[in-house]
Amino acid sequence: MSKPLRHFIDKIKPAFDEGGRFAALQSTFEAFETFAYTPNTVTKHGSHIRDAIDMKRAMIIVVIALIPALLFGMWNIGYQHYTAYVLPVDTGTTDFFWQCFGFGLLRMLPMIAVSYIVGLTIEFAFAQIRHHEVNEGYLVTGLLIPMIMPPTVPLWQLALAVAFAVVVGKEVFGGTGMNFMNPALLARAFLFFAYPSHMSGDKVWTAAKAWGTDAVTGATPLAELKANAVNIQSMQYSLGDLFWGIMPGSCCETSTAAILVGAILLLVTGIASWRIMAGVVLGGGAIALLFNLIGLNSYMQVPFYYHYLLGGFMFGAVFMATDPVTAPQTNPGRWIYALLTGALAILLRVVNPAYPEGMMLSILLMNCFAPLIDHCVIAVNIKKRSRRATNKQ
Amino acid sequence: MNNKNLKYITLPWRDNNPITVQVLGICSCLAVTAQLKPAVFMAVSVTAVTVLSNLIISLLRNTIPPRIRIIVQLVVVSTLVVLVDQVLKAYFFDVSKQLSVFVGLIITNCIVMGRLEAFAMHNPPLPSVCDGLGNGLGYSFILILLGFTRELLGNGTLWGYPVTERLHDIGYENNGLMLMPPMALILIGLLIWIINSRKA
Numbered sequence: 001m002s003k004p005l006r007h008f009i010d011k012i013k014p015a016f017d018e019g020g021r022f023a024a025l026q027s028t029f030e031a032f033e034t035f036a037y038t039p040n041t042v043t044k045h046g047s048h049i050r051d052a053i054d055m056k057r058a059m060i061i062v063v064i065a066l067i068p069a070l071l072f073g074m075w076n077i078g079y080q081h082y083t084a085y086v087l088p089v090d091t092g093t094t095d096f097f098w099q100c101f102g103f104g105l106l107r108m109l110p111m112i113a114v115s116y117i118v119g120l121t122i123e124f125a126f127a128q129i130r131h132h133e134v135n136e137g138y139l140v141t142g143l144l145i146p147m148i149m150p151p152t153v154p155l156w157q158l159a160l161a162v163a164f165a166v167v168v169g170k171e172v173f174g175g176t177g178m179n180f181m182n183p184a185l186l187a188r189a190f191l192f193f194a195y196p197s198h199m200s201g202d203k204v205w206t207a208a209k210a211w212g213t214d215a216v217t218g219a220t221p222l223a224e225l226k227a228n229a230v231n232i233q234s235m236q237y238s239l240g241d242l243f244w245g246i247m248p249g250s251c252c253e254t255s256t257a258a259i260l261v262g263a264i265l266l267l268v269t270g271i272a273s274w275r276i277m278a279g280v281v282l283g284g285g286a287i288a289l290l291f292n293l294i295g296l297n298s299y300m301q302v303p304f305y306y307h308y309l310l311g312g313f314m315f316g317a318v319f320m321a322t323d324p325v326t327a328p329q330t331n332p333g334r335w336i337y338a339l340l341t342g343a344l345a346i347l348l349r350v351v352n353p354a355y356p357e358g359m360m361l362s363i364l365l366m367n368c369f370a371p372l373i374d375h376c377v378i379a380v381n382i383k384k385r386s387r388r389a390t391n392k393q
Numbered sequence: 394m395n396n397k398n399l400k401y402i403t404l405p406w407r408d409n410n411p412i413t414v415q416v417l418g419i420c421s422c423l424a425v426t427a428q429l430k431p432a433v434f435m436a437v438s439v440t441a442v443t444v445l446s447n448l449i450i451s452l453l454r455n456t457i458p459p460r461i462r463i464i465v466q467l468v469v470v471s472t473l474v475v476l477v478d479q480v481l482k483a484y485f486f487d488v489s490k491q492l493s494v495f496v497g498l499i500i501t502n503c504i505v506m507g508r509l510e511a512f513a514m515h516n517p518p519l520p521s522v523c524d525g526l527g528n529g530l531g532y533s534f535i536l537i538l539l540g541f542t543r544e545l546l547g548n549g550t551l552w553g554y555p556v557t558e559r560l561h562d563i564g565y566e567n568n569g570l571m572l573m574p575p576m577a578l579i580l581i582g583l584l585i586w587i588i589n590s591r592k593a
Contacts, residue, residue, distance in 0.1 A: 157566075168582075193569060193570045193573065195566055196569060302417070
């Protein structure tokens with residue numbers, strides 16, 4: 001199977017080399033070649049130690065880690081639609097399961113397609129103009145963007161957000177690895193501020209039809225908490241529902257269970273930093289406990305473990321805050337960054353009357369501070385070591 | 394008018410634009426460009442102030458003691474700004490209310506002080522007027538461009554008249570981010586990017 005492909009690639013390769021007929025498309029060719037095969041380039045001088053894993057392999061593991069959440073999200077979109085729209089339904093049957101899944105698939109596939117087509121077109125165009133290699137970062141970003149959007153987002157707005165995130169969030173700074181903000185979250189933030197009526201409120205979370213942007217009214221648990229000051233235990237969602245993710249919300253952020261499966265894969269392979277995940281969870285939990293102590297209103301009294309299950313907290317902690325490019329590079333820096341991210345997310349949720357969810361904004365804010373945190377950690381370390389050196393003399 | 398003076402007028406339009414090249418006057422540029430109308434009035438006001446202050450300072454340039462020149466420049470600029478403010482209040486009250494403090498803040502606009510320090514203090518009146526006019530127009534050009542883009546995309550109107558009504562029927566929507574100052578900064582950034590890459 002793979003031999004003819006290798007043979008074909010080798011055959012067309014000269015056309016893309018310098019002076020060849022398609023020399024202008026060199027980086028496009030290079031992207032597909034290294035996508036299919038690990039490049040056989042070897043280090044010629046300097047350090048000869050190379051990690052067996054390169055960026056393409058790392059990125060594909062993140063994509064695999066996202067799949068449980070993605071599949072669950074597809075089912076949940078359908079489930080929310082059918083339970084809100086065509087009651088009563090026999091929710092127990094296998095047929096119903098596939099019906100839900102099919103409905104969600106129909107909603108998600110166009111979103112994913114739009115995200116990849118628009119994003120990759122821009123990435124390839126920039127790589128071509130700058131004579132760079134095409135970077136793989138967008139493989140993950142392109143999947144994350146539809147996963148954190150409401151299921152009813154209009155496709156042209158999605159395309160606009162993707163273009164904004166890739167151009168302003170990434171390419172102006174020099175492409176993958178140079179951006180200081182998470183591009184997927186930037187896409188969401190763009191829509192959140194540009195078209196608020198499609199990104200918040202209670203009319204965007206449950207799709208009314210397989211196509212189009214019509215929606216059924218149905219608040220997310222977070223919005224309900226904020227608006228009605230209800231006691232969380234008395235809401236229609238049980239702790240189990242929230243853990244498995246059977247609630248309205250952004251496409252694939254609802255299921256803590258599915259996200260944890262991805263988290264385990266990321267931790268076992270060492271792609272994501274366990275310090276960041278742990279820090280976000282601890283920071284969020286600590287501030288939630290603090291609010292429990294104050295307990296002025298019903299929102300402040302929400303137990304901390306509910307906060308983990310609501311909204312995009314877990315999704316952000318596992319897939320967004322851990323982005324190796326926009327998070328700090330030093331281990332103490334990671335702790336500081338993660339604790340503050342978690343704490344800020346819960347703080348925004350509970351205290352800010354305007355936004356029911358705070359994860360997106362808190363991660364973006366801490367992304368801005370990541371270089372400063374790193375700088376301070378390194379400065380402290382230098383000071384410590386120089387003091388140690390001078391004391392010994 | 395000779396070629397050199399003409400150049401003082403045209404140079405700040407692109408190659409030495411006060412906003413995209415010198416990166417001055419950004420504050421007012423973010424604040425007043427959410428709509429086209431205030432942007433145009435702001436552009437005219439700043440141009441008037443730069444031209445007149447350049448002329449006055451250039452006439453006085455040999456009598457101003459160097460040690461107190463900034464204060465003298467400030468007095469001239471403030472006088473002109475107060476005049477502009479009064480004119481706006483008298484004849485265009487609604488715009489004046491919209492622009493609010495930003496008319497007064499023309500005093501602190503770096504473009505005005507920058508031209509006085511860099512040009513009017515060392516050049517005769519006619520070139521100084523040309524330089525002031527050029528920089529004012531360069532500033533105006535960017536301001537009006539931003540005002541046009543932001544009002545059209547953010548509000549769907551131009552000069553207050555609706556333009557994109559038909560598009561709304563087929564699902565188009567106004568982009569709320571365009572009305573926020575951060576987007577103006579991003580737009581200026583993109584503009585600088587385009588200009589720089591064309592120069593390169």
